[in-house]
Amino acid sequence: MAKINLNMITQRAIEEGVAMEKGKTTPDYFEACSIIEMNAEDIKKLGINPNANVRVISESGEVIVKAVVGRQTCYPGLCHIRQGVWANQVVPPRTQSTGEPQYSGFPVTVEPAEYERIKGALELVQGACGLWKGDE
Amino acid sequence: MKTVTLTMKNKPELILECNNVTPDAFAGKSLADIGRLEVYEGKFRAPLADYFEIAGEAGETAADTRIVMKGDCKRVKRIGQKMTAGEIEIEGDADMYIGGWMEGGRIHVKGNVDAFCGMAMKGGELLVDGDAGNYLGAAYRGDWRGMQGGLIRVKGNTGNDTATFINGGTIIVEGNAFIHVSTHGEGGTVVIKGDVEGRVGGQMVKGDVYVFGNIQYMLPGFKYMEDVEKEIDGTKATFAHYIGDLGERHPTSRGQTVYANLYVKA
């Protein structure tokens, strides 16, 4: 299976902002944030079609998100997950002794995961804390 | 020289702040008095003896006092802060600010230390056998008066911000450094025996940096001058001499502009 190593960043997007204010448990927030934006070349390298799910693995965790090209394009080798719950599953907490985690510029491995389910925000966060009881 | 031995017996639940563990604070005190010196765990103040087994004897003066720390001190901060004389030996790891604002004496850590060690050091010697964290020998936040004297030697690697705002003294890192070496430096000498990823000498006004290994990303503000022979820390070698940071201000001395020097082993 194809695997590529990318440099990941996470930043704000207006879609994320609007959805966040609506509520982090809403479908809007899920739609806005559970995606990874990559250069079309990199998507091709993975051997998948745009909008397929991928697994993103970093030194501190992993997450399933949907791979898209995105309007605000990355150059090849760079990828972006909008700030929020999905991105923070993989953002390394190391701060270079400044207080700020490594939100921008950390290595990730991306691999196809077309048949894996993208988890919801609550499932991810409550799951990480042993509180997730499943959808009720 | 007389020795006081502190052996960790009750590890702190959180973290211990021991700025009273210095030859200066111990000198002339009985073991019972030393045991009553205050340490902090969060907002709770407690006597040193609550955490450590204390044995031996303190000297009359700081210079005549040696402190040996045994057991797990990985979560003990501020050992040797502001010490002026005497010796401290830490047998394992220690946490932040070891030798911070140190003015004299000697600290030997046999394990690793965390960030901010040797902060704004003025004199004395800090030797770390393992790795050191970020901001080794750097200034406190906002202060333009960073390390001013003394020697720091780390046998392992360091993180980022080694020697930020260095004004004097010497730092020798025998392993690798990450990014930002001597940033804002205005004096002093930094020697990196291994590799550095980048940002060596950024915003540097004057002072010297020697890199024996590779600098992956050289700053555009450093300009190659010539190759020179130098003997550094017992090693004679040819170095490529750069001056910089050409983006920064530089003073003049006797009509000559003074730059920071970066020497990279050829």
Next chain:
Amino acid sequence: MGEYLIKNGFVFDPVQGINGDKSDVALKDGKIVETTALSSGATVIDASGMTVMAGGVDIHSHVAGAKVDVGRLLRPEDKLFKSPKKTGKVSRVEMGYSVPTTFKTGYDYTRMGYSFVMEAAMPPLEAPHTHEEMRDTPIIDMAAMPVYGNNWFMLEYLKNGEIENNAAYSAWLMTATKGFAIKVVNPGGTEAWGWGLNCTTIHDPVPYFDITPAEIIKGLIETNEYLRLPHSIHLHPNNLGNPGNYETTLETLRLAEGYSPKSDFGREQVLHNTHLQFHSYGGDSWGNFESKAKEVMDYVNQQKNLTIDLGCVTLDETTTMTADGPFEHHLNGLNHLKWANTDVELETAAGVVPYVYGKNVKVCDIQWAIGLEIALFAKDMMRTFLTTDHPNAGPFFRYPRIIKWLMSKQSRDELLHSFKWADRVIAATNLESIDREMTFNEIAQMTRAGPAKALGIAHMYGSLKPGMNGNVAVYNINPEHMPADPDEIEKAFLRAAYVFKDGVMVSRDGEILATPPKLALWVNAKVPENAQVRRDIYEKFRKYYSVNLENYPVRDELAPNQRVIELDITA
């Protein structure tokens, strides 16, 4: 609120002409009263062997607001190992050295026996910030002076000679900002700084607005007297801090000739020149830098319509901050330390740079001498006030040290001769040849009676006359047995034995005992309805400000205890 009888102290009250007489001061219901008005239950304070004065009044200090806070933010190292440990029961934690937190500011002024402090510069747009900080500065009463000298409305009105319109606008701004007086900083020069430029003489035209600093100053004096404000214009002239600037200063001061005060609040001046030390420099470079304090004070002594404050250098590591934006940029070019700048749309600017006045730096020592010389050359101490332009020339908690230098020739000579370049400093200054030693009465004039009169608040502050606010300081120093060691003078004034604020004992031997409500003073001047100015305000906010007009005026909740000084010039 208790009653107090402060007995047997040596009382100094220049307003009443009491000059060290042994007498009693009575406090009741927050006011100073006749001793006969006290009940038998009054608490007696034995002040025998001590000095009693009214609460101190500081006419110029940067203690609250945007640029002060930038100074705090900018300098964590100003707190490291330099803050006192919190003691006592009622106090909040006290952090900072040259730029203390609001809590430390209030406590330290109180410990020195001060009860009123004028914040020296309030950018109007940021007035809510100044008021928030004043509210959080415990115990001491305060007011703030909005900065006018580079305001676009003012530049346009004065360029067209429209004093009445300028007055209507000024009155509106005073009310909107809950301000107290017209502050002028580097008139025209700070607007020029909007383009990175400056006005270093009073004849340099302001870019685009085509008006000169001299015209601004005269126009603002006329505006101020038209409005009959309690205080005169409060001026930081052009060309601060440069060798040779005393000529600019003298030229500036001469602009006040021919004007006389029109105010019902008792002041006699039409122009207050602040931190005169920074404006009394001779020479044309740092190499031949010298004192011109004598030349400047010879002029000031002749002109009854001027007041000044010192701006004494105290030879500390401190933080400079001023609305004189171009000056701070210039200073940063000299010392290469960090530089903060905040230009404020349509109104003013501000810069902040740390500064180390080194004891062995010749220029710093000359500056130190000039500050003292200004006081020692002054003939009328009711027109000469003690300040450090805190924190610019030194922190305010050095006032007691300045008092020591002024009262003891021995103490200033010892310091002068200890300088590395003592000979050169002596040659460039007059200080060594001055024998004058200030009296307690003169100190009371410089720190209480004088500034209260110049500010137009002498009906509340600066005296121990019955009816005045119950603000009293008792210092543990005996004027009849002056200590052999001058340092004892400093000690006595730094930590008063007793301090009363509005009749409450707030501090004893430096310990803060209570934090009663404190006042914010401001001036509400009613002027004739002026439709043009109203329209101009509306238009400028719509087009050029980045905030909404209706959110601009300081809301009442930010100044919970207001003392509004009402003026009506429509009558």
Next chain:
Amino acid sequence: MAKVITGVGCPYCGASCDDIEVTVSDDGTKVLEVKNACAIGNQVFHHASTPGRITSPRLRQPDGTYKEISYEEAIDRAARILVNAKKPLIYGFGSTNCEGMSAAGRVAEKAGAVLDNCASICHGSSFLAIFDNGYPSCTLGEVKNRADVIVYWASNPAHAHPRHMSRYSIFPRGFFTGKGHMGRKIICIDPRVTDTARVADIHLQVQQGHDYELFNAFRTVLHGGDIPDMVAGIPKEKILEAAGIMKKARFGTVFYGMGLCHSDGRNHNVDIAISMTRDLNEFTKWTIMAMRGHYNIAGPGVVWSWQFGFPYCIDMTKRDLVHMNPGETSSVDLAMRDEVDAFVNIGTDAGAHFPIPAVQHLKKHPWITIDPNICMASEISDLHIPVAVVGVETGGVVYRMDNVPIQFKKVVEPAGGILTDEELFDKIYERMCELDQEA
């Protein structure tokens, strides 16, 4: 009759627009219409009156579910947690007013806590840079009235501050800038082709994580030095062109964002940006400004500086002195190093915005969330205390990204007896004092 309220401040981003018009229902309880706000701001006002708001504190039960409790009980529990912890951490304040920050500061001092705000993971690097190098800045109106060159460096206002470009920087016509957009040059420096880059005259697509080198190149050029043919992925001639435009400006402003603060080097990326701004002032007038995220995230930096001397990462565990050193006293570092044993999350969502390992570390200890809304933090807390929405249900002072104070108004009554942040913290303080007396 619906009522229109004008001059309303928007509680979303650091642009803190105060020209919003809100139409509220006759009884003053419901927002009907919002004018002038951006898409996000619009959502904030409407969300406050959505059905399903939590109006009562909730306590986590042993089975993992929440149970509603009274404010009194919630306040007592919060006070006890703060009193009993060895080193509590109070973090957040992205979305509250200065009155709330001030009240929380008093609680933190009493509790011997560490007090921190969202800058810790956002513009904290800017504070570190300001400590080291200063901050030559200005208010946004200066930019509007004077600026003819604008640099957006590692910031993306098109997404993060939707009205920034139209209100303050690129498009408005000011006193000396009557031509608006036509009279301005826009330079965007960003590794992505962002929507902001698309409106710029020049886009330098810097290699991610190498901004420091690029700044160093700009400075070297400004000091008359030569640079390599390519720096950080940008050809020399592009750097020379941009530097030339910047030198020739009458008034320029650098607006920088998270791309600098979140990448390698953190504070030094901002630090050198400040140095470059200072260099440019040798030629003409230049200013720099952090694109602060929330409408009042400048607030805690301002308020706590005057109260404690430091803007963030305020360690008050010594009680008689305050210590600050980000990297040590910063929330994520404290969490990862297991240095704290209680966590109060207020006016932010650490559950969503901290890297997940930091959340897991904090979850080892009591976690209290104070927030009007259901968010990730509220859903993993042990105690959730709802409060009024600032800027909608309560007013107060906020500081815009340029540190200009704006006095916000309330537009509707708080839902169902909800307390404001200030009221809540004052009650917690009183309860702590009572517990002190009892002890």
